[in-house]
Amino acid sequence: MTVRIAVIGAGIMGADHARIVAEDLPGACLQVVCDMDGARARGVAETLGAVDTATDPGAVIARDDVDAVIVASPDATHADLSISCIRAGKPVMCEKPLSASSDDCLRVMEAEQASGTRLVQVGFMRRFDQSYVEMKAALDEGILGRALMMHNFHRNVATPNADFTGAMAITNSAPHEFDVARHVLGAEYASIWAAQPTRSDDRVAPVVMVLRTTGGQLVNIEINNNAAYGYDVRGELVGEAGSVSMAPVLHSRLDSALSNSSRYDADWRGRYAEAYRRQNRAFLRFVETGRFPDIAASAWDGYAAALVAETGVKALATGNTEPVRMIDRPAFYA
Amino acid sequence: MTVRIAVIGAGIMGADHARIVAEDLPGACLQVVCDMDGARARGVAETLGAVDTATDPGAVIARDDVDAVIVASPDATHADLSISCIRAGKPVMCEKPLSASSDDCLRVMEAEQASGTRLVQVGFMRRFDQSYVEMKAALDEGILGRALMMHNFHRNVATPNADFTGAMAITNSAPHEFDVARHVLGAEYASIWAAQPTRSDDRVAPVVMVLRTTGGQLVNIEINNNAAYGYDVRGELVGEAGSVSMAPVLHSRLDSALSNSSRYDADWRGRYAEAYRRQNRAFLRFVETGRFPDIAASAWDGYAAALVAETGVKALATGNTEPVRMIDRPAFYA
Amino acid sequence: MTVRIAVIGAGIMGADHARIVAEDLPGACLQVVCDMDGARARGVAETLGAVDTATDPGAVIARDDVDAVIVASPDATHADLSISCIRAGKPVMCEKPLSASSDDCLRVMEAEQASGTRLVQVGFMRRFDQSYVEMKAALDEGILGRALMMHNFHRNVATPNADFTGAMAITNSAPHEFDVARHVLGAEYASIWAAQPTRSDDRVAPVVMVLRTTGGQLVNIEINNNAAYGYDVRGELVGEAGSVSMAPVLHSRLDSALSNSSRYDADWRGRYAEAYRRQNRAFLRFVETGRFPDIAASAWDGYAAALVAETGVKALATGNTEPVRMIDRPAFYA
């Protein structure tokens, strides 16, 4: 019984999701590739052998031959498309962010709760990355003692465009760190403080944030979107008895010209290919069984990430430690 | 058009291949699981949702609803089953070794050549491992200059049984090293020398081998089947201008109790899971297109590994450098 | 012409300085070991073959057969003993801190300026550590582009006593980080923010600080005095074009019991033995030549460290970003 999946959005992320469905999800079928730009949809669909293409996401969600939906369209459409899926009673995996607006995330949560069924998975794929899995396992096994801090550094080679701002670093890049630290620590955020160093040019400088959780832990984040040297994500979880750090995933090292070296990727795709694959497989199991995957991100997690990002933008502007004022967690998401 | 694959042999290796076909090969279908022990076949088949089970490999190979075969039965049956597949005109991926006997390998080659078509892929999955891919790429890109040597160390925790011998280390474990070094260097072996240190107990001691290729390169191999500390494979390719080394694949490191540590696996499965997956995908493409995969091992490669293993056993006995007397490479395998 | 050095204080640090003078400073002579506890002074002096012992530091400083002084007595005495050395016209290397009070540091600076001669070296030995030397060199050579940030993590196994506080972490441990980051970046501090996570016991929790320099750089410091797992210092200097990180200094790695591991020291002595040696050699050259060592810390640096520590204690209490209000750098220390 094949699960027929529609992918909405045929940009970089959408095409990647479509490829995973087509090539890496036995039991799934790439039923529809949908994009406002019909030619782009057809390009992806042809390469991957999709059954059909479309340009109207609402119609796609309604189709009888679509069992589940992956939303990878522009961010501003995520919440409404997720709500459409909920109303159609179809499981949806929505790329991050669920919305840039925490209020919109609350709307998704309300719709999902009203439906009475868990239907929304949010694409925080880091939770499926083996490094974080091992960090969380070390904590759960008690090797580290109680968790005290996380250090999470995220570095891109360069921003896609020159008018990228510190606020965008917080709303676009940092949510991965916000989410995975919450996930590993099993805690919510209570406050956030943020600052930026000064660059010599007009590109966006790194943003350094220190968050406090409701459990009293600190999360120290650096988002460096113009790190120049490579795509590099680091993480460390510090406990009272020990510490566990992400190791760079390498397959070889080169000795040459008085140097021993390993390569950085220029973007995230190689680093997280397996995490995306695992995440999408978890989504497929979710569709098949109706049981929400243990470690996947829910609409609640999407809301938490959006709210802390909003608060972080404010903290960066004020220079003060700003409280993160979350609603209580609905029992539905317990 | 789904490719229907039969897996012959439902032991550890066969079950693993069956799992890859069932779960990691979109476009393939696990049609038959065959084992002399019908209960074992049924156990694997049920877990993975195979279409059918069987106990007679010859009959399986002949079935109309089987398009291709993976042979993972006991080593002694590999050559004859491969020949049966050839005669049935069906592509076969035969687990290593193609045969422990180089003469038997020649028989497979003769059958394959007589068929006029490439049908036999041999399961030297190391060629698909990212570390060797990067080592070979560094060589091909010219970063290393001309290749001079390889160092290949293979270490298991312990031999499965106490009567494992040095000769078995050469015929059972070393072929992976023989093959991947040939593959990376693009050369054949001209001679082999071998020795063993003395252990304090009656378990098999490591075997150290130094091989010379027809291109004048040296290949330095350690097979240590009772290394105790972990499953560990190392490799280095030394060229005239530089060197490239396999890096251990890690995802985290632990700080605890005055120690910074990473874990070894107890066996090979985690280390080579992705290589097996890639290999089997290459086999599927081979079945679909009829084009033998560029980097996969052929019957010729199976023959080369068997012959050098036979010669290595002799070298270990004599203590002398023994010539490896290969037949000329048939044009069919060029 | 041997330089006759008196070491004041025969505790752990004083004994270590005495040992370096006696065994690792050709051209220097361990003339006097002075301690309030005469027996302790004699114990150290005998082991190392010192010429004499004493219990009165003022008298020692005045002795004709003492050319230079190393002050390693209790912290509260550092400033006054340094001033005594200045008044006696004798070069002094004062262990950190010059004083816990920035006002006292200003008094030392005034005395030194009044003397018209550079006489005071402060024992921030990290500046001589090869890792920081390489980090600074990478910056100076332009490989990194303009400096943006430093991450400095300092971890001890455990505090010496249970009533160690966060404020003490800032005044006792952090000054090494404050100083070496100022030194590497070549900048002063403009502000500091600080926070602590919550521990499950009553031991002091880590302190996380983010400082801004007058050059707009951020310095991110973790002082973790109860890290449990080992003595571990980490550092990273992030520039606009690249980044340079401290590497742990290792000599071997062990494979054993499914683990690859290296050892942490339980305290700082092994890690910084060479830095202390280099620092004391620089002090000897200073005594011999009268020329203040390029990279050594001066009374000005001692003042800067004390002032930022004082401000950090305030920041930890208020939870706000607190301005660091330094006096202008006197031309004397340019």
Added chain:
Amino acid sequence: MTVRIAVIGAGIMGADHARIVAEDLPGACLQVVCDMDGARARGVAETLGAVDTATDPGAVIARDDVDAVIVASPDATHADLSISCIRAGKPVMCEKPLSASSDDCLRVMEAEQASGTRLVQVGFMRRFDQSYVEMKAALDEGILGRALMMHNFHRNVATPNADFTGAMAITNSAPHEFDVARHVLGAEYASIWAAQPTRSDDRVAPVVMVLRTTGGQLVNIEINNNAAYGYDVRGELVGEAGSVSMAPVLHSRLDSALSNSSRYDADWRGRYAEAYRRQNRAFLRFVETGRFPDIAASAWDGYAAALVAETGVKALATGNTEPVRMIDRPAFYA
């Protein structure tokens, strides 16, 4: 009571020894720098503040104001100068090799035994290197179980001249590996086998050797004098229960241009600076106390290294495993 040391030979090695005596050996005095080339002797002596210079080594050894001698003159003079020191009753540290001829080494041993006193230390400084100290300690502590093998790789950037041969690699470079493996394993060599790959140019190719000890252990050595990429020494000691590997001594790592890299030195001096310092301090203690240093190399060790090198040259020529025929160890060297 200062020990007055004469250094014979003012080339690279001699100048380095003279510098260590002058700057790093409190308790020692650089009394004479002697070189056939008087100007060269004076150059080194002036830089380091030596008391005197000379051109006649025999006369230097006889001087009343010389307590001990370091021989760093051309290799062919080592044995005779060591014998002169023995006859003068003066402790000598002779740079490696004691002689290229095992017979000459026997002559030194005979002279030393005839003197009735241990007087000769041979400059195999690797024994004092922290990596080997830790490898030997791991073995002695029982962590590794019984030793089975060592892998020792030695790589230089390039040979000093183009007519360097494989035989020279064995006699000039390999003795460090021969000696340190004997030292770590605590065993003598029983046989040696050697081979070389083919290079594309006329520079000397690496030499690969496999030696067997009298304890049944294997020692696998690669001497690669034209490794091009850097000065790099690797070592691993494999035991029945685990393995310990030399770690490269690094102080920082650079992230830049899609690469994470560390630097190799172009020659051995940085890598072994501390080992030379420790070795020469051990020699000074030896002179002061008359007690031969526990881990230092003796004339017996010099003989062993020379004999195995001679046998290795033969093995490389014959292609056979050649027996190493040592005399019995005299009780004098027990």
